[in-house]
Amino acid sequence: MTNAAADVLRLLTVRGETLAVAESLTGGLVAAELAAVPGASKAFRGSVTAYATDLKRNVLGVDGALLEARGAVDPQVAAQMATGVRKVLGADWGISTTGVAGPEPQDGQPVGTVYVAVAGPAGALSGTTSGEKVTPLRLNGSRTEIRRESVRSVLALLLEQLAGGQTGNERAQDTEQNGGT
Template sequence: MTNLHHLAARAVRQALEVRRTVATAESLTAGMVSAVLADTPGASGMLQGGVVAYQNSVKESVLNVGSDLLSRAGSVDSDVAREMAEGVRTLLRADVGISTTGVAGPNGHDGKPVGTVFVGVATAGGSFSFEYAFDGSRAEIRGLACGAALERLLEALSS
């Protein structure tokens, strides 16, 4: 069992125990977080669904991320991650929204270097974002971002 699958299994188990539903909004991970959760037996009892919002137009029109924020900060930003998590939580009527946005490479994006990642978390108690600086190949950065999102999901489900 990979580390990602181990984290996902813990998150699914925890969500079922505390009777919380989860929705994902993913940019750089492009569905990886929801896919690894769905690989886990029992996921149908907690995973509402997910939105792959690779383009800013999708972040804005589907997830309700502010267009002024996107034009000012770009897509790789802590507030964008937070608004993505809030947006998917509302859209899919979940208890917890989790989001990822960042730069997997090979080139920087929106003035941010490769490896910059933000994970957003939204619950009834509010929304937060967490910044990471990962090293590695494009695939490694995406995997690390997925792992970070699962860890933040576990924290949200445990509080």
């Protein structure tokens, strides 16, 4: 996975831009992937691991009414987490992960339901006018496999945006299109 992290950091460094990460189900794995790349500090500002729902609201600025109505496993929550960490840590780009790695369902969502999101500078995201892009995933496998695939997917989503909309997310798309198999 470090290749995707290295590619993301290389592109950000070349562009003179920075990245912040908000994580829930991945519990710091995205930040660890990025920090494992030599020279990461040139572009990686830091991360917030907001495992608890109240941290999503109080630290990242996710709308409390949204969390109350839909729970933490929601595409809008993912988008607000990415935007919030971008703002809180003063970065050009923010990425986030939220979902259910298991072993039990959460907020009425089955294990393997994951949302990854990216928020970037105005006009920088391809295929969106909101400044945020969310990818829903339906993943199968163990808790570890779901978390690893979530890391890979969020880095691929950001890489896709940095590279101008070219896809790097074939495996997750294939998994989703095949009903998670």
